Amino acid sequence: MSTVEYAHITTGPDNMPMLAGTRIKVVEIVLDHLAHGADVQDIHREFPHLSLGEIHSALAYYYDHQQEMDADIARRLQRAGEFREKFEATSGPSPLRMKLKAKGLLP
Numbered sequence: 001m002s003t004v005e006y007a008h009i010t011t012g013p014d015n016m017p018m019l020a021g022t023r024i025k026v027v028e029i030v031l032d033h034l035a036h037g038a039d040v041q042d043i044h045r046e047f048p049h050l051s052l053g054e055i056h057s058a059l060a061y062y063y064d065h066q067q068e069m070d071a072d073i074a075r076r077l078q079r080a081g082e083f084r085e086k087f088e089a090t091s092g093p094s095p096l097r098m099k100l101k102a103k104g105l106l107p
């Protein structure tokens with residue numbers, strides 16, 4: 001099997017795929033794409049210092065490693081939920097969260 005290299009992609013701490021020469025993780029680009037439906041042009045407007053090639057490389061990396069990256073995203077969401085529950089257990093729900101619930105914007 002041959003090794004595939006991705007232009008603009010390197011690994012950071014914990015083998016996290018990142019855009020070379022930046023502090024931006026591939027998962028940040030991917031989440032903009034998945035969660036907000038952002039296309040390459042939308043992402044470029046949000047990160048104007050990135051080239052279109054860097055953004056395309058990040059998305060190509062994601063689609064070639066989708067199962068692994070989706071599992072990582074799921075772990076991140078679970079940890080965030082656990083953190084929120086722990087915080088709310090000690091501090092109570094945030095006023096913003098309570099307002100959004102009252103408006104029916106959160107479950």
